[in-house]
Amino acid sequence: MKIGELSKKCGLSIDTLRFYEKIGLLEKPLRDGGGHRVYDPEIMQWLGFLARLKETDMPLKKQIEYAKLRAMGNETAALRRILLEKHLQELTEKQARLKDNISTLKTKITIYRQIEKDIDDDEPKSDT
Amino acid sequence: MKIGELSKKCGLSIDTLRFYEKIGLLEKPLRDGGGHRVYDPEIMQWLGFLARLKETDMPLKKQIEYAKLRAMGNETAALRRILLEKHLQELTEKQARLKDNISTLKTKITIYRQIEKDIDDDEPKSDT
DNA sequence: CTAAATGCTGGAGTATACTCTAGGTCAAGT
DNA sequence: ACTTGACCTAGAGTATACTCCAGCATTTAG
Known part of the structure; x- marks a missing residue:
């Protein structure tokens, strides 16, 4: 899935998707031969959850903090839980x-x- | 009541009170001999209501719209009601x-x- | 009476979260 | 092949809502 398609599916603009990547909220996706981003369909779940955090006014900084922990795997489960409990x-x-x-x-x-x-x-x- | 006292009582900074005045959310208060703002204690009610609008994420533009209608008196009651109903x-x-x-x-x-x-x-x- | 606190103005600066632009490259249809 | 549309980067610009600053005037406590 390329960025245009993802943008339509998730409701975020292409610019916003690239912006989220730049600030570290989204992990850098793979690129195809031409250097274009290729997204795993699984990202939709993640974007859906991020949309909830956004809708509930979690600032991007905290979302990034959460995303970083998530990227580290299950060992950060407790930290993420605490973050969500606070929220x-x-x-x-x-x-x-x-x-x-x-x-x-x-x-x-x-x-x-x-x-x-x-x-x-x-x-x-x-x-x- | 001068601006410093009002600031302490209502929880908004002096700068914010002046800013609200500048953008037309608060009416221009009277001034004393030295050019200092003098507020009627009644303004506390109004600021309390504005705080609710703010807390519920009404943008300043809409708050200003409401404030302008309010300043026009009872004849704008219906318009204000409609605005609040939308909110x-x-x-x-x-x-x-x-x-x-x-x-x-x-x-x-x-x-x-x-x-x-x-x-x-x-x-x-x-x-x- | 004088020093510190408080107030004044106009304008610049900050934080957040995007959004857009310029100047290209890459891909898909005809 | 060529045109059109999708994509790329770096960086500038926007909207919202304040917040701070310089430089000066006024008020108040000792």
Whole structure:
């Protein structure tokens, strides 16, 4: 699989894939005779997981840290687990705050509805 | 209240408060005889709400849009409500994805624990 | 009254995460 | 063979959201 195809399949731009490689988030892929990158289809799983880390706002630096450990094999399992546990804890906290923010927002929206209703009562346009 | 005090109370740096003013997120406060900003304590409520918008990743541009509507008074209530409803919908989606990501992460962590256990079983250090 | 703290402005600098450009090379279809 | 599209590199540029700096004015504590 060449970079264009991978880009379409994973949703990251070609530039982003090369950028991720440059910063060490993706391992350097093999090259074909013409020097073009050739990706193993397995990379899709990895990119899928990275997408989750990204979606949950893990900074690239931490993702790279994780990727480096992953590249070292199973002996780094504990370190990776600890890294993910830390991240999980942040997410749990984020989830709580999000829940709270959503309910505040809902309250605010209700208040706005009331204001709109009050305005309507003051300025009845329907019968003028 | 002068800017230093407000900064301490609201948790934003002095630079950030001035920056928010510059980009139109905060209205220009009154000035005292010496040209120093003087804030109405009421601004704390507003900053508290902005903090929620920020915490939920509303970009400054949208916050500014909201702030401008707010500055126009009650007649913009409906517009502001719509803006918040849009944001709320995004947050609800984000909440669902977060829930999913959290459970994936938990699964992954469990797998790591198993790998660690397998490694321990292969390489028993305790009795060598 | 004076020194230290606080505040002012305009503009430059930083961090993060891409995104684009120039100037090529390589591959695929006709 | 030739043209078009995909790919290559190094490096510059962009967007967002601050953060810091120089050089000066004002305020406040002793």
